Amino acid sequence: MADLLDLSLVEARAALDRGETSSVELTQVYIDAIERGAGLNAFITKTPEKALAMAEASDVRIAAGEAGAMEGLPIGIKDLFCTEGVLATAGSHILDGFKPTYESTVTANLWRNGAVMLGKLNMDEFAMGSANVTSYYGPVVNPWRAQDGGNAQLVPGGSSGGSATAVSGRLALAATGTDTGGSIRQPASFTGIVGLKPTYGRCSRWGVVAFASSLDQAGPLTRDVADAALMLGAMAGHDPKDSTSADLAVPDFSAALTGDIRGLRIGVPAEYRMDGMPGEIETLWQKGVQLMREAGAEIVDISLPHTKYALPTYYIIAPAEASSNLARYDGVRFGLRVDGDSLDEMYENTRAEGFGPEVQRRVMIGTYVLSAGYYDAYYVKAQKVRTLIRRDFDQAFETVDAILTPTAPSDAFAIGENEDDPIKMYLNDVFTVPASMAGLPGMSVPVGLSDRGLPLGLQVLAKPFDEATMLRVAGVLEQAADFDAVPAYLGGGT
Amino acid sequence: MSDLITGETGDWEVVIGLEIHAQVTTKAKLFSGAPTEFGAEPNTQVSLVDAALPGMLPVINKEVVRQAVRTGLGLGAKINLVSVFDRKNYFYPDLPQGYQISQYQQPIVGEGEVEVELEDGSEKSIGIERLHLEQDAGKSVHDLHPAKTYIDLNRSGVALMEIVSKPDMRSAAEAGAYVRKMRSILRYLGTCDGNMQEGSLRCDCNVSVRRPGEELGTRCEIKNVNSIRFVQQAIDYEARRQVEIVEEGGEIAQETRLFDPNRGETRSMRSKEDAHDYRYFPDPDLLPLEIEQSFVDALAADLPELPDAKKMRFVEQYGLAPHDADQIVEDRETAEFYESLAEGRDAKLAANWLLGELFAALNKSDNTLADSPISADGFGRLLDMISDGTISGRIAKDVFVEMFESGRDAEAIVEEKGLRQVSDTGAIEALVDGVLAENPDKIAEYKGGKDKLFGFFIGQVMKKSQGKANPALVNELMRTRLDG
Numbered sequence: 001m002a003d004l005l006d007l008s009l010v011e012a013r014a015a016l017d018r019g020e021t022s023s024v025e026l027t028q029v030y031i032d033a034i035e036r037g038a039g040l041n042a043f044i045t046k047t048p049e050k051a052l053a054m055a056e057a058s059d060v061r062i063a064a065g066e067a068g069a070m071e072g073l074p075i076g077i078k079d080l081f082c083t084e085g086v087l088a089t090a091g092s093h094i095l096d097g098f099k100p101t102y103e104s105t106v107t108a109n110l111w112r113n114g115a116v117m118l119g120k121l122n123m124d125e126f127a128m129g130s131a132n133v134t135s136y137y138g139p140v141v142n143p144w145r146a147q148d149g150g151n152a153q154l155v156p157g158g159s160s161g162g163s164a165t166a167v168s169g170r171l172a173l174a175a176t177g178t179d180t181g182g183s184i185r186q187p188a189s190f191t192g193i194v195g196l197k198p199t200y201g202r203c204s205r206w207g208v209v210a211f212a213s214s215l216d217q218a219g220p221l222t223r224d225v226a227d228a229a230l231m232l233g234a235m236a237g238h239d240p241k242d243s244t245s246a247d248l249a250v251p252d253f254s255a256a257l258t259g260d261i262r263g264l265r266i267g268v269p270a271e272y273r274m275d276g277m278p279g280e281i282e283t284l285w286q287k288g289v290q291l292m293r294e295a296g297a298e299i300v301d302i303s304l305p306h307t308k309y310a311l312p313t314y315y316i317i318a319p320a321e322a323s324s325n326l327a328r329y330d331g332v333r334f335g336l337r338v339d340g341d342s343l344d345e346m347y348e349n350t351r352a353e354g355f356g357p358e359v360q361r362r363v364m365i366g367t368y369v370l371s372a373g374y375y376d377a378y379y380v381k382a383q384k385v386r387t388l389i390r391r392d393f394d395q396a397f398e399t400v401d402a403i404l405t406p407t408a409p410s411d412a413f414a415i416g417e418n419e420d421d422p423i424k425m426y427l428n429d430v431f432t433v434p435a436s437m438a439g440l441p442g443m444s445v446p447v448g449l450s451d452r453g454l455p456l457g458l459q460v461l462a463k464p465f466d467e468a469t470m471l472r473v474a475g476v477l478e479q480a481a482d483f484d485a486v487p488a489y490l491g492g493g494t
Numbered sequence: 495m496s497d498l499i500t501g502e503t504g505d506w507e508v509v510i511g512l513e514i515h516a517q518v519t520t521k522a523k524l525f526s527g528a529p530t531e532f533g534a535e536p537n538t539q540v541s542l543v544d545a546a547l548p549g550m551l552p553v554i555n556k557e558v559v560r561q562a563v564r565t566g567l568g569l570g571a572k573i574n575l576v577s578v579f580d581r582k583n584y585f586y587p588d589l590p591q592g593y594q595i596s597q598y599q600q601p602i603v604g605e606g607e608v609e610v611e612l613e614d615g616s617e618k619s620i621g622i623e624r625l626h627l628e629q630d631a632g633k634s635v636h637d638l639h640p641a642k643t644y645i646d647l648n649r650s651g652v653a654l655m656e657i658v659s660k661p662d663m664r665s666a667a668e669a670g671a672y673v674r675k676m677r678s679i680l681r682y683l684g685t686c687d688g689n690m691q692e693g694s695l696r697c698d699c700n701v702s703v704r705r706p707g708e709e710l711g712t713r714c715e716i717k718n719v720n721s722i723r724f725v726q727q728a729i730d731y732e733a734r735r736q737v738e739i740v741e742e743g744g745e746i747a748q749e750t751r752l753f754d755p756n757r758g759e760t761r762s763m764r765s766k767e768d769a770h771d772y773r774y775f776p777d778p779d780l781l782p783l784e785i786e787q788s789f790v791d792a793l794a795a796d797l798p799e800l801p802d803a804k805k806m807r808f809v810e811q812y813g814l815a816p817h818d819a820d821q822i823v824e825d826r827e828t829a830e831f832y833e834s835l836a837e838g839r840d841a842k843l844a845a846n847w848l849l850g851e852l853f854a855a856l857n858k859s860d861n862t863l864a865d866s867p868i869s870a871d872g873f874g875r876l877l878d879m880i881s882d883g884t885i886s887g888r889i890a891k892d893v894f895v896e897m898f899e900s901g902r903d904a905e906a907i908v909e910e911k912g913l914r915q916v917s918d919t920g921a922i923e924a925l926v927d928g929v930l931a932e933n934p935d936k937i938a939e940y941k942g943g944k945d946k947l948f949g950f951f952i953g954q955v956m957k958k959s960q961g962k963a964n965p966a967l968v969n970e971l972m973r974t975r976l977d978g
Contacts, residue, residue: 102547243779323583327593367773
């Protein structure tokens with residue numbers, strides 16, 4: 001059965017159409033793979049019965065010639081998406097027992113397109129983290145191992161760590177993720193897969209547990225660029241239930257993968273060359289630039305002068321919004337309640353027990369920056385800087401079609417590393433956060449291996465709602481880089 | 495300035511600003527499709543958004559925007575084409591989101607003005623600072639269980655307009671007149687039903703006192719007062735309380751207070767130190783609200799005639815005294831009733847009967863015009879019978895009482911009871927002669943110079959006719975007999 005696990009999303013779709021396999025067979029292969037890979041702790045909730053029922057229905061539709069774009073393809077769902085009747089945890093204790101009666105728009109779109117749900121994927125608590133170590137349900141293990149003599153378990157990155165591990169380790173054909181400051185792209189880089197954060201407003205946020213409303217975006221984590229194009233098309237679309245959803249038609253992203261970037265102008269921002277950045281990251285970046293040049297693109301040196309302010313600004317705005325978004329977890333209506341002698345005590349007990357330390361830290365930071373006397377100095381100023389960051393990109397995109405940068409400043413690190421120093425952990429998002437602040441689409445493509453034999457990705461950014469050009473560039477980069485290394489754990493088939 | 499409060503040490507001026515919370519008349523809530531009907535079973539009008547379930551997002555109800563703009567136009571206020579919704583953060587069990595979505599720095603409506611008529615007939619202009627949209631909270635019910643609080647989220651997310659006045663009022667009476675006028679305008683516009691008992695209209699009163707001409711004093715805010723009478727009582731009590739404190743050498747603590755209608759007093763709810771830090775910031779789930787000038791213009795062109803304009807028209811068209819016109823136009827229904835009553839009739843007679851007899855009867859029976867057993871049409875036919883001499887004004891009052899009690903037609907009552915006015919000269923002459931024949935001594939006195947007895951003779955004739963004799967004819971014939 002290992003051969004079925006080898007198929008990509010696009011390949012599996014074709015195999016189903018040709019009748020070489022059935023959705024039930026394919027789904028069962030993944031259900032078994034999930035069992036074998038339980039040690040990676042990628043899933044919080046498995047839904048095998050639901051998966052098989054959906055697969056059966058898919059097989060009927062395939063037989064009837066009514067297959068949707070994702071028909072019969074078993075995927076995992078980050079546990080930040082509400083799916084009807086299935087436990088939704090957001091990786092947090094505070095949502096204990098919460099089973100939504102509603103289906104998020106993005107997952108509803110996927111099911112409408114025929115996708116099959118394998119279960120809910122582990123993640124950093126409320127999507128706050130860059131290593132998937134803040135989950136109440138325990139850390140997720142990266143399928144990769146460093147070739148450095150040690151055998152330490154590595155983090156898959158975060159917050160979509162369960163999604164990244166599931167796709168990389170072949171526990172799912174693909175997975176949904178969400179990206180607020182890099183939560184799709186950084187784990188994709190850490191696990192050697194493709195992770196795509198669409199333009200803010202491309203995918204509906206309705207039914208997705210909110211972290212930072214002005215930044216959160218859903219997107220796919222997939223084995224390759226073609227899979228990302230396919231899956232993004234099945235997730236995206238205008239949603240009147242989300243006021244920030246863009247009322248734009250969804251282009252045929254797969255058709256954008258022309259393999260031809262001749263004449264495209266690709267920007268290389270000077271400010272992303274940071275002090276203390278490992279040489280191998282710089283080397284990888286140069287390799288990517290060279291591959292683009294060889295593919296016929298014109299490389300343009302650009303400047304994004306406010307880049308260095310993006311991370312500190314992000315860590316004001318995101319916690320500010322989070323502190324307010326997480327106020328609804330109060331023990332009154334759903335999830336965990338820890339009683340107390342008074343109302344205030346019940347609030348305190350519930351939130352103290354229900355939220356982990358990283359969430360508490362961010363709620364406190366957010367509360368602080370919004371409080372009287374600090375609001376102007378922090379929140380308002382951060383919004384002004386955010387405008388400048390957006391303007392930097394607007395100006396750059398006057399002369400370039402896409403931007404190429406590293407995805408993350410390092411390869412995957414060991415579980416337990418960086419945990420004593422939140423600032424060091426936050427630095428993981430240094431290359432991904434600026435595009436988040438500007439609402440731009442960005443995606444990570446695996447391009448090479450670090451000195452320790454771990455995957456490293458490069459990030460392609462594009463203009464707002466120009467995911468098509470981004471995918472086109474990413475497709476060429478993927479082809480040129482020809483990344484074919486595989487993780488130590490690969491489906492556990494043999 | 496008769497509104498000053500006389501204290502032990504001199505005169506004090508009370509300064510009042512009001513925040514009116516008016517529930518917007520719409521079928522759905524501000525950011526969800528849940529219904530807003532009053533009095534439904536607890537937690538039956540609650541959407542996922544209103545209960546703040548994870549991942550739920552607000553979507554603005556366009557009808558609420560329309561109503562807010564119409565209200566702004568009705569207040570002659572500036573309409574802001576761009577406004578912003580903010581989150582006001584605080585924890586409370588009946589506030590599911592943990593924040594109220596409101597408008598803080600950029601409200602949908604800016605400055606405006608409202609003219610109020612005061613009891614002495616003078617007019618005063620009260621400034622409007624702003625009008626903004628916000629969500630109502632749910633309701634905490636503390637008295638169903640000794641240890642538990644129950645939450646009803648039916649009101650959670652209901653659209654409110656908060657209309658903030660400038661501190662332009664100087665007495666409880668002015669504040670009462672302002673609330674009455676505001677309610678009248680809102681009802682004319684149909685943007686709020688103005689029902690204070692059901693909580694559709696609530697009032698926060700900001701009250702401070704100062705020596706006339708001096709700087710503003712420290713204010714206290716009295717929350718959630720739910721009748722005009724209570725607004726006035728609360729302000730009167732609060733102003734006197736503050737004067738007493740200051741005169742005794744104390745200082746007013748800025749605080750939020752509650753009015754207790756049973757005791758007629760205000761008491762402290764929370765001090766400034768305990769005040770929440772609401773951590774306002776723009777709601778990232780909502781884009782700034784942008785509306786087109788053409789949208790505003792279309793609504794402006796479609797506004798109904800409002801009380802001030804109607805009053806001026808009634809004064810001009812019907813020759814009403816401004817004070818009468820004011821009373822008639824306060825309620826749109828009353829004004830409509832009046833217009834159909836006055837149509838083709840003596841407009842002043844109509845106003846007098848409406849404000850006099852009908853209002854008195856309605857008040858006495860604790861009814862409103864909507865419950866009136868007498869229709870404008872039926873009332874009009876009674877007035878017609880006065881005008882054409884069928885019955886006298888005196889008799890008409892009796893007929894009116896009968897109409898009000900039984901709901902029957904004036905004509906039927908007059909016919910059945912034989913109340914038609916007698917204008918037959920012969921019949922009246924007979925009555926006059928009869929009275930004169932019975933009172934020879936009084937005639938002698940009259941002739942002797944006791945002129946006042948003329949009234950006595952007239953009274954006797956009217957009595958004999960059971961009030962039906964045409965008074966003018968009686969007068970004329972009596973005069974001919976006695977003086978002719």
